[in-house]
Amino acid sequence: MTIYDIAAKAGVSASTVSRVINARPGIKKATRERVERIIRESNFSVSEAARGLVNQTSRMIGILVSDIRNQHHTEGAYMIEQHFLRLGYCSMILNAGEDPESMAGHIMILASRRVEAAVLIGSVFQNALVEKAVRDYMPHIPVIFQNGEFSLPNVSSVLSDDEEGTFAAVRYLHIRGRRSAAYVSGPETPSGSRKISGYLRACGECRQDELLYFCDGTAEGGADVTEKLLAEHPETDAVVYAFDLMAVSGSRRILDSRRRIPDDIAVMGTDNSPFSSLANPRLSTIDTRLQELSSLCSVMLERALSDPSFREKRIITPSLVLRETT
Amino acid sequence: MTIYDIAAKAGVSASTVSRVINARPGIKKATRERVERIIRESNFSVSEAARGLVNQTSRMIGILVSDIRNQHHTEGAYMIEQHFLRLGYCSMILNAGEDPESMAGHIMILASRRVEAAVLIGSVFQNALVEKAVRDYMPHIPVIFQNGEFSLPNVSSVLSDDEEGTFAAVRYLHIRGRRSAAYVSGPETPSGSRKISGYLRACGECRQDELLYFCDGTAEGGADVTEKLLAEHPETDAVVYAFDLMAVSGSRRILDSRRRIPDDIAVMGTDNSPFSSLANPRLSTIDTRLQELSSLCSVMLERALSDPSFREKRIITPSLVLRETT
DNA sequence: CTGAAAGCGCTTACAG
DNA sequence: CTGAAAGCGCTTACAG
Numbered sequence: 263m264t265i266y267d268i269a270a271k272a273g274v275s276a277s278t279v280s281r282v283i284n285a286r287p288g289i290k291k292a293t294r295e296r297v298e299r300i301i302r303e304s305n306f307s308v309s310e311a312a313r314g315l316v317n318q319t320s321r322m323i324g325i326l327v328s329d330i331r332n333q334h335h336t337e338g339a340y341m342i343e344q345h346f347l348r349l350g351y352c353s354m355i356l357n358a359g360e361d362p363e364s365m366a367g368h369i370m371i372l373a374s375r376r377v378e379a380a381v382l383i384g385s386v387f388q389n390a391l392v393e394k395a396v397r398d399y400m401p402h403i404p405v406i407f408q409n410g411e412f413s414l415p416n417v418s419s420v421l422s423d424d425e426e427g428t429f430a431a432v433r434y435l436h437i438r439g440r441r442s443a444a445y446v447s448g449p450e451t452p453s454g455s456r457k458i459s460g461y462l463r464a465c466g467e468c469r470q471d472e473l474l475y476f477c478d479g480t481a482e483g484g485a486d487v488t489e490k491l492l493a494e495h496p497e498t499d500a501v502v503y504a505f506d507l508m509a510v511s512g513s514r515r516i517l518d519s520r521r522r523i524p525d526d527i528a529v530m531g532t533d534n535s536p537f538s539s540l541a542n543p544r545l546s547t548i549d550t551r552l553q554e555l556s557s558l559c560s561v562m563l564e565r566a567l568s569d570p571s572f573r574e575k576r577i578i579t580p581s582l583v584l585r586e587t588t
Numbered sequence: 589m590t591i592y593d594i595a596a597k598a599g600v601s602a603s604t605v606s607r608v609i610n611a612r613p614g615i616k617k618a619t620r621e622r623v624e625r626i627i628r629e630s631n632f633s634v635s636e637a638a639r640g641l642v643n644q645t646s647r648m649i650g651i652l653v654s655d656i657r658n659q660h661h662t663e664g665a666y667m668i669e670q671h672f673l674r675l676g677y678c679s680m681i682l683n684a685g686e687d688p689e690s691m692a693g694h695i696m697i698l699a700s701r702r703v704e705a706a707v708l709i710g711s712v713f714q715n716a717l718v719e720k721a722v723r724d725y726m727p728h729i730p731v732i733f734q735n736g737e738f739s740l741p742n743v744s745s746v747l748s749d750d751e752e753g754t755f756a757a758v759r760y761l762h763i764r765g766r767r768s769a770a771y772v773s774g775p776e777t778p779s780g781s782r783k784i785s786g787y788l789r790a791c792g793e794c795r796q797d798e799l800l801y802f803c804d805g806t807a808e809g810g811a812d813v814t815e816k817l818l819a820e821h822p823e824t825d826a827v828v829y830a831f832d833l834m835a836v837s838g839s840r841r842i843l844d845s846r847r848r849i850p851d852d853i854a855v856m857g858t859d860n861s862p863f864s865s866l867a868n869p870r871l872s873t874i875d876t877r878l879q880e881l882s883s884l885c886s887v888m889l890e891r892a893l894s895d896p897s898f899r900e901k902r903i904i905t906p907s908l909v910l911r912e913t914t
Numbered sequence: 915c916t917g918a919a920a921g922c923g924c925t926t927a928c929a930g
Numbered sequence: 931c932t933g934a935a936a937g938c939g940c941t942t943a944c945a946g
Contacts, residue, residue, distance in 0.1 A: 264939055275917045280941055290915060305724040307700040311637045311646060312939035315922045320637060330669070330681075331662045340657050343683055352701060355656075355681045357669055374633040375678060398631040481866060510866050517868070540807060540836050542843070542868040590923055601933045606925055616931060638923035641938045 263306050271304070272297045283308050314376070323351050323563070324372035324380040326358040326365070326387065333535060334505075338383045338408050338556040345560040351378070362391035369395035379403050379567055381559060385410040385453035404566030406559050409453055411575065418566060419575045420558045424453050427548040427580030428460030428502065431530050434582055435500045436468040440528055443470065443500035444491055446508060448479030457504055457532070473498060477508065484508025488515045499527055500588075502548075506531035506538040509545055513587060529587040543586035550580045589632050597630070598623045609634050640702070649677050649889070650698035650706040652684045652691070652713065659861055660831075664709045664734050664882040671886040677704070688717035695721035705729050705893055707885060711736040711779035730892030732885050735779055737901065744892060745901045746884045750779050753874040753906030754786030754828065757856050760908055761826045762794040766854055769796065769826035770817055772834060774805030783830055783858070799824060803834065810834025814841045825853055826914075828874075832857035832864040835871055839913060855913040869912035876906045 265279040272279065274293060281289055282297040300306075314320045323346050327335035343353040354375060358368040365387055372380055380400060382392070388410035396405060397414055404416055411419040428445070435443045445461040447454055458474065465472045475491050477483035484503060491498060492515075501516075503509035509531030513523055521527050523543055531538050534549035555578055566572040591605040598605065600619060607615055608623040626632075640646045649672050653661035669679040680701060684694040691713055698706055706726060708718070714736035722731060723740055730742055737745040754771070761769045771787040773780055784800065791798045801817050803809035810829060817824060818841075827842075829835035835857030839849055847853050849869055857864050860875035881904055892898040 265941095266939080276940080277917055277942080278915090281916090284941080286942095288915060293915080307696055307725060309641075309702060309939055310700050311640050311702060312922090313941075314637050315635075315641060315924085315939080316941045318922070329666070330656070331659070331666050333657070333659065336657045336662060340655070340683060343656070343681070347682070347697075352680050352682070352697065354678055355669070356673070356678070357666060370633055371673075371678065374636050376635060376637060399633060481862070507862075507866070514866075514868055536807070536833075537863070537866065540833070540840075540863065540867070542840055591925095592923080602924080603926080603933055604931090607932090610925080612926095614931060619931080635923055638938090639925075641923080641940085642925045644938070 263304060265306075265308065268297065268300055268304060268306055272300045320376045320378055321351050322375060322377045323353045324375065324377035325353050325355045325383065326368055326372070326380065327355065327383045328358055328360050328365075328386050330355060330357050334533060334552065335383050337552045338381070338559055341553075341556040341560045342381055342563065345564070349564070358387070360386065362389045365389075366391040366395035370399050373399035377403065379563055380405045381408065381563060382406070382410065383408045383559075385451045388412070388452045404563060404570075404572065406563045406566065408555060408559050415573060418562055418573050420555055420562065421575070421577045422453070422550045422555060423577050423579045424456040424550070425460040425463070427532070427550060428457040429464045430460075430580070430582060431502050431532075431548050432461055432464035433468060435502070435528055435530070435588065436464070436470065438528070438588065440500035441470055442473065442495065442497045443502060443528075444473035444475060444495065444498050446475045446477060446484060446487055446491070446501060446503045446512065448477065448504040448508065450476075454504060461502065479505060479508065481507050481511035485511040485515045488512035489519075492516070492519055492521075500529070501527060502530045502532075504532055506533050506535040506541075506545060506547055509547070509587075510537050510541045513541065513543070513545070523587050530582075534583050538583070539585070541587075546585045546588040547583050548580050549583045551578050554578055589630060591632075591634070594623065594626055594630060594632055598626045646702045646704055647677050648701060648703045649679045650701065650703035651679050651681045651709065652694055652698070652706065653681065653709045654684055654686050654691075654712050656681060656683050660859060660878065661709050663878045664707070664885055667879075667882040667886045668707055668889065671890070675890070684713070686712065688715045691715075692717040692721035696725050699725035703729065705889055706731045707734065707889060708732070708736065709734045709885075711777045714738070714778045730889060730896075730898065732889045732892065734881060734885050741899060744888055744899050746881055746888065747901070747903045748779070748876045748881060749903050749905045750782040750876070751786040751789070753858070753876060754783040755790045756786075756906070756908060757828050757858075757874050758787055758790035759794060761828070761854055761856070761914065762790070762796065764854070764914065766826035767796055768799065768821065768823045769828060769854075770799035770801060770821065770824050772801045772803060772810060772813055772817070772827060772829045772838065774803065774809075774830040774834065776802075780830060787828065805831060805834065807833050807837035811837040811841045814838035815845075818842070818845055818847075826855070827853060828856045828858075830858055832859050832861040832867075832871060832873055835873070835913075836863050836867045839867065839869070839871070849913050856908075860909050864909070865911070872911045872914040873909050874906050875909045877904050880904055 538545040
């Protein structure tokens with residue numbers, strides 16, 4: 263079914279049908295109403311693809327996350343999808359995976375769909391291959407990078423000050439008398455590195471030993487590395503985790519070792535995710551203010567869409583949420 | 589940049605460029621390589637919209653969830669997106685909201701994007717308005733309904749046997765000696781109703797009183813209704829929750845009331861979500877086998893896409909996962 | 915107020 | 931092995 267079919271049924275030309283659909287002025291009321299009725303009765307909907315071809319617009323936004331099942335990414339994708347749906351855009355949300363090759367490939371997919379804007383969610387996207395793909399394949403559309411940055415004129419950034427967040431957490435623990443605060447990092451992303459820097463800076467400033475551990479970022483990984491940490495450094499009296507998820511599973515392992523939280527060991531997570539408030543004991547955490555971050559992305563994208571020269575970098579400073587584990 | 593630009597640079601016609609792009613046979617090797625090089629050097633990518641217009645395909649799948657931030661929905665969306673990306677499809681994942689009007693509107697959005705197939709995730713979509721929208725606006729493309737069904741020839745279903753799952757949980761508790769098992773339901777979706785039926789059937793079969801409570805499905809709602817339940821029915825010795833999330837927050841409220849879990853009160857959640865295994869105490873739960881459900885959707889959709897007459901209804905029976913709360 | 919025609923960026927029969 | 935032409939479903943200047 264095309265507008266020509268509608269035109270035939272209504273006894274008018276396709277031009278007129280098009281004008282009705284697009285609410286253009288200067289159509290006789292009777293004609294308009296007849297055409298509208300026939301459109302409705304025929305269950306006709308205009309092809310956005312054909313429309314986009316002539317208008318040179320796709321009315322699509324591309325959103326890249328590495329894995330949509332990760333709550334942390336979903337918040338941003340949700341906000342943007344909802345916000346732009348109201349403005350008539352559809353969102354293509356793609357799981358771009360973890361390796362740079364795959365991510366760059368997804369940039370090309372978005373390019374071939376001619377999205378009018380793109381959003382990258384997560385610092386994992388900050389690598390040379392993705393940057394090159396953006397430069398080569400989407401040099402003229404606004405791109406918002408949540409928690410990462412590129413030196414490209416069309417890429418704006420909304421960053422969480424991860425360094426400061428972790429620093430603040432460790433210093434807080436120090437002020438509260440903890441003298442051996444360990445840090446458990448997840449995978450080595452740019453964001454992860456910033457968190458580590460914050461930890462190291464705090465260690466320096468508080469004159470305490472560096473107890474830095476790495477794991478894969480999963481609940482199991484967090485639990486296992488916690489066990490290792492406790493075995494190797496029984497003097498540990500606080501642990502800060504790069505993600506709430508690890509902090510929750512880590513806490514469990516600490517409790518299993520017959521240590522008390524927070525009496526023997528204080529625990530802090532990162533992100534203030536649903537896991538943190540639901541945990542038992544309720545988890546103290548570094549709130550990266552994901553919602554504000556996400557809504558800022560949304561607002562900035564809307565501005566960038568209307569102003570081609572728009573480029574901004576915004577940084578949001580995390581705050582500490584103190585609950586039962588500190 | 590169009591294939592005409594590429595053609596001009598390569599000194600060939602657009603037809604030839606098109607053939608190279610589509611890997612059609614019968615192109616001189618030298619020509620092919622020259623065109624390929626120019627495409628690469630120009631960072632050209634073919635417009636999927638234009639291509640779709642002539643081929644009458646969009647290579648897009650529409651996925652409707654009510655809220656992408658809900659882990660429960662994301663699993664299915666993830667599997668389908670990943671599976672079909674490999675087959676050359678892009679996924680439009682839309683948050684269709686909670687009210688039938690909005691959901692039906694989203695069906696129309698997908699229709700105007702000419703998606704080649706659609707997936708509805710969640711029994712909330714099972715209502716007259718959505719069914720009508722599907723019948724009217726996407727009568728000829730395969731639709732897979734996760735956890736719901738429509739009597740339409742193009743709609744296949746993958747259902748969780750929620751009734752049986754809840755029944756099994758309550759009966760298990762009865763066998764283990766619990767005589768006053770309450771049930772906390774979430775919002776009244778078709779799936780929620782089936783769960784309630786299972787609870788009521790179990791009450792009948794086990795000859796126990798019906799202690800049925802409702803809440804909004806959130807963590808706070810679950811905690812509050814638990815408190816009410818304990819006040820009104822102090823004899824309660826088990827609680828089954830329609831979602832893990834509520835079970836976790838509910839458990840916390842039970843512990844706060846100085847009752848022991850599971851000694852005084854046994855607790856079971858539903859879904860075997862990440863929350864359940866991370867909870868303290870670790871939550872026993874009705875495993876609705878979300879992953880199997882999701883991958884079945886994916887497999888069925890692929891079959892439906894290649895066989896227009898395909899229509900199936902599959903039911904997956906939940907199993908019980910027993911951990912520390914029972 | 916309405917219609918005929920051109921054109922958006924592709925693909926594909928048809929011709930050579 | 932390659933090209934000219936028509937057509938996918940729309941929109942929009944132009945003409946009337």
